[in-house]
Amino acid sequence: MACQQRGLSTVPAEIPGHIQRIFLQINKLTEIRSTAFSLCRNLTVLWLYSNNIRHIEAGAFYGLERLEELDIGDNNDLRSISSTAFSGLSRLQTLHLHRCGLSELPYGVFMGLSSLQYLYLQDNNLIAIHDNTFLDLANLAVLHLHNNRIKAVTDHMFRGLLSLDRLLLHQNRVSVVHRRAFHDLRRLNTLFLFHNNLTVLSGEAMEPLVSLRYLRLNGNQWICDCRARALWDWFKTFKGSSSELECHAPEHLFTKDLKLLKSSELEGCYDSRRHTWTSLVNGRSSQYGKGFSTQTPPGAAIPRCCLANMDKSSILSDKGPSGHSSYDSQQITKNPLKEKENISRTKGAELGVSKNGSHTVGPGDSSGTLTHPLxxxxxxxxxxxxxxxxxxxxxxxxxxxxxxxxxxxxxxxxxxxxxxxxxxxxxxxxxx
Structure with a gap:
């Protein structure tokens, strides 16, 4: 039944029950009522794209158990959909929701769509996607999420996508990819993450992608210091095709391809706030005049690799201005292992008294012996x-x-x- 480009503002009444395909695209439809297709039990294809749909009533597609393709794309005024909008569509294979002005996907919106293979969600306003949103989509092969506003790829965002072959996440605002974000994507063949806000990417996050063949990471702001070492190591084992990863910092590596750097060039720490580079080999620090628009993911202001190589002599603090012991100044070390060591030593000094009446901190402590008050x-x-x-x-x-x-x-x-x-x-x- 071809009714496209007819200027229709409502779905035609009394559609014959034997109809298998309905084309209602490029009209002026503003809503889809729950009774619009109640008699179309044999429907397999329904195109509703490029209308002015603002509201889809709950149960609008209820009873369409044979429906395989549903296209609601290019309805910018839709903006939201019900969590039960697609309930009962157990045979649905293709779902178009692109350019619908969506800012959120409700919990359970794709529940029960076990046959879905193609899902198009690009060109919306999605900022975040709830964990386990795609949990029931074990047969999904293609997922388009590009050109949204997604800021982070969380550990369980893609959980359950065991058959996913193509994932497009380019042209978002992704600055963080969690370490287990791609854990279930062992069949993924294509991953696009270009033109985002990435500065670092964990090699551990990439390890599950054993089937990956096409990878695009260009157009990000990569910091090429010790934080990039794990990703650099992963690329040594990657056999597929990849775009360049242009370094944006530090200055002496600017525009160089991360993949082609030498191991020794990553043995340093870059401070994006002060624009300084500190070598982990000789401890030298240098400052650059140019400022780069780099964004450090939450929790990465002090890279873990930099903490692991801090000068140990700076951990055992001397007495501060108030004359307190190293226990009082241990908070400024910012090294969890050394803080634990400092606290253990000082607690032992406070509780354990030697035979001659003095409280000893321990051998090698720069603060020496703590004297008994008497x-x-x-x-x-x-x-x-x-x-x-x-x-x-x-x-x-x-x-x-x-x-x-x-x-x-x-x-x-x-x-x-x-x-x-x-x-x-x-x-x-x-x-x-």
Whole structure:
């Protein structure tokens, strides 16, 4: 039934039940009601693209159990669809939803579409896609998501796409690809990620793509430092065809192809905020005059590879301005392993007292030995002790044999046996 380009504003009534194909594209339809195709039980192809459809009622395609192709594309005013819009279309193989102004895909919108092989979602306003959105699409072979506003490819975004052959994600705003994003895509043959906001891409994320043959990553802003090493390693094993990966930073590697760099050229850390390059080999740092529009993914301000090669001498901090120990300054190290070591050492110093009364931090610690608070009185009870500047301590030093208060105040030095002996002597002299 060919009704295209007729200027129709509503779906014709009383469509014969035996009709298998209906072409209603390029008309002026504004909505699809739930009863529009209720009698078309034999329908296999339905084209509704290039209309002015703004609303599709729930159940509009209910009962079309034989439908194999549905094209609703190029309806910019649609903007949203119901989560049950495609319920019951178990035989649907091709679904067009391109240029529909969609900003979100509701949870479960593709549930039950187990026969779907081609899904076109390009040229919309999608910012994010919920995890497990495609979980039921085990037979999907082609997924077009290009020219949207997607910012991140999450771990479970493509979960369940075990048969996917072509994935187009170019011309989005992707700045982050999580490490397990492509975990289920072992049959993927083509991946397009060009013209996004990528600066780094994990080699681990690419490892599941064992069938990949065509890869395009050009048009991104690659930072070619130690963060790119894992991706560089992966490319050494990749046998397919790939675009160039032009370095945008640091300056001395600008426009060079990441894949063609030497291993030694990636042994450094680039700071996109200060535009500095620090070599991990000789520790030298240099600053560049030009600024690049690089974006560092969340959590990557200090690359993990840079943290792993930090100068160990900078971890054991000296006393700060307040005179506190390294335990107080351990927060500024930003090295989890060293922080744990610092805390363990200092806690041991606070809890463990050595035999001579001092609290030791441990061998090799730059902060040395932490002195017990009462140790400053230790030598006041020796006859050769130099006089103290404290009047109270002078008094105690000169009269320590007869002043019990001084004996108590110096508790960490005088043992119990010494006290008992002094008491015996005092009693002996009193009885006389």
């Amino acid at each position: 140790d400053k009185h230790r030598h006041e009870f020796t006859e050769d002790q130099q006089s103290s500047d404290n009047p109270l301590q002078k008094k105690c030093s000169q009269n320590f044999k007869s002043d019990g208060r001084c004996l108590i105040d110096s508790g960490s030095t005088v043992s119990v046996i010494d006290i008992m002996l002094l008491l015996v002597v005092w009693l002996f002299w009193s009885l006389r």
